[in-house]
Amino acid sequence: QWIYLDGEYVTKENAKVSVYDHGFLYGDGIFEGIRIYNGNIFKCKEHLDRLYDSARSIQLNIPLSREEMLEVMAETIRRNDMRSGYIRLVVSRGPGNLGLDPLRCPKASVIIIVEELSIYPEEAYLTGLKTISVSQRRNIPDALNPKIKSLNYLNNILVKMQSNYAGVGEAIMLNSQGYVTEGSADNIFIVKNGTVFTPPCYLGALEGITRNAIIDICAELGFPLKEQPFTMHDVYVADEVFFTGTAAEVIAANEVDGRTIGSGAAGPITLKLLEEFRKIVHVDGYK
Numbered sequence: 521q522w523i524y525l526d527g528e529y530v531t532k533e534n535a536k537v538s539v540y541d542h543g544f545l546y547g548d549g550i551f552e553g554i555r556i557y558n559g560n561i562f563k564c565k566e567h568l569d570r571l572y573d574s575a576r577s578i579q580l581n582i583p584l585s586r587e588e589m590l591e592v593m594a595e596t597i598r599r600n601d602m603r604s605g606y607i608r609l610v611v612s613r614g615p616g617n618l619g620l621d622p623l624r625c626p627k628a629s630v631i632i633i634v635e636e637l638s639i640y641p642e643e644a645y646l647t648g649l650k651t652i653s654v655s656q657r658r659n660i661p662d663a664l665n666p667k668i669k670s671l672n673y674l675n676n677i678l679v680k681m682q683s684n685y686a687g688v689g690e691a692i693m694l695n696s697q698g699y700v701t702e703g704s705a706d707n708i709f710i711v712k713n714g715t716v717f718t719p720p721c722y723l724g725a726l727e728g729i730t731r732n733a734i735i736d737i738c739a740e741l742g743f744p745l746k747e748q749p750f751t752m753h754d755v756y757v758a759d760e761v762f763f764t765g766t767a768a769e770v771i772a773a774n775e776v777d778g779r780t781i782g783s784g785a786a787g788p789i790t791l792k793l794l795e796e797f798r799k800i801v802h803v804d805g806y807k
């Protein structure tokens with residue numbers, strides 16, 4: 521396995537970063553997770569837009585232009601002979617000293633890892649996942665803006681720990697006002713009486729690229745969709761609940777906090793959206 525690390529292609533064993541890297545010391549950096557489907561980098565432009573916008577927002581100078589980034593992504597995929605899998609792009613503030621000051625970090629580090637993806641078994645897309653809501657609150661915009669896909673994932677990791685403890689597949693995070701925001705690494709949607717709802721991102725959700733793709737698919741299929749705040753009550757009484765994300769694609773929740781959702785399996789709108797999503801993943805991308 522070849523990993524791109526600051527201008528070089530190194531093996532997994534040799535892919536090491538400095539203990540003074542502020543990505544390691546402080547979570548100072550950003551990342552992207554992207555799918556490769558059949559040789560296509562899915563929604564490549566959207567992922568690079570989010571990466572470069574996140575960088576700009578935190579004044580992180582990515583030492584590669586977008587064109588150069590695309591070239592090294594394509595080369596990393598080629599060297600790993602990967603037709604279908606996952607690309608992780610990481611840009612950290614780079615090595616500095618022990619102080620916080622990013623001015624002490626002269627050059628950002630860029631890492632590209634390409635790997636096979638193993639997430640949910642195919643039957644989970646039909647049965648759905650058990651989920652819970654967790655007490656951990658999502659950072660809301662007056663903390664770290666959720667548009668920034670930063671390396672600070674401790675909040676999400678604490679959510680994952682709660683879902684592990686409960687033995688469920690995903691968890692639902694609320695913000696401090698009690699509005700539903702997202703999952704630990706996925707966006708959330710609910711369906712009620714034929715209308716699809718998802719929370720506005722300003723409540724405290726990452727603007728997921730899969731989320732936006734599903735919003736577009738809803739428009740194409742003529743499914744009414746509203747970006748609107750909702751609470752756990754609305755989730756409990758929904759006909760369908762599903763999550764979206766690069767790794768998960770579109771996956772239903774069959775149970776939330778012990779309440780069965782719909783028929784207790786993936787509902788018809790969720791399955792239709794998954795089907796349409798899987799039709800576009802092979803074509804809508806960069807080759």
Ligand code: PLP
Binds near residue numbers: 553702707728731765
């Ligand atoms: N929310 C969080 C916190 C995430 O980490 C992710 C995954 O990247 C998502 C949502 C889904 O976003 P996307 O569809 O861009 O993968």
